[in-house]
Amino acid sequence: MINSIKIATFYGLFAIVATLTNISTQIISMHFYTGLFHIQTSIIMGTATGLIIKYLLDKKFIFKYQTKNLKHESKVFILYLIMGIFTTFIFWAFEFGFQIIYESDAMRYLGGAIGLIIGYILKYFLDKFFVFQTVYFYE
Numbered sequence: 001m002i003n004s005i006k007i008a009t010f011y012g013l014f015a016i017v018a019t020l021t022n023i024s025t026q027i028i029s030m031h032f033y034t035g036l037f038h039i040q041t042s043i044i045m046g047t048a049t050g051l052i053i054k055y056l057l058d059k060k061f062i063f064k065y066q067t068k069n070l071k072h073e074s075k076v077f078i079l080y081l082i083m084g085i086f087t088t089f090i091f092w093a094f095e096f097g098f099q100i101i102y103e104s105d106a107m108r109y110l111g112g113a114i115g116l117i118i119g120y121i122l123k124y125f126l127d128k129f130f131v132f133q134t135v136y137f138y139e
Helices: 002-032 038-062 070-102 105-131 134-138
Strands: none
Touching: 002 038, 002 105, 038 070, 038 105, 070 105
16 A cells, blocks of 8 residues: 555656656747747647656656666657557647637646646556556566
């Protein structure tokens, strides 16, 4: 039970770190690029940076997973990415939905944060059962 609480706490903290990374990247992107598709560009850039940060933190601290070499690392990351596609659509639906409804950067970021929270909860279980599952068989 204590281990589950510890994992949930750290997973939540890492989700906050990844969310702040995502939103910060979007703000920086919007500052430097104001051209055509600037909102979409910022969301894609934020998603990419948040994904990489979250992957590294999850792999090392949540699932305590070690890859054998670059090829293995690539396969694990691709699986992580595939599991993230569905949850990314949830995140984007909220973020774009809030943008369409409220036409405000602040509300778009709020929608993005809500979508990320929902997505991260779902993603934990997808990653546990489909990406990092081998660690549980060897413990």
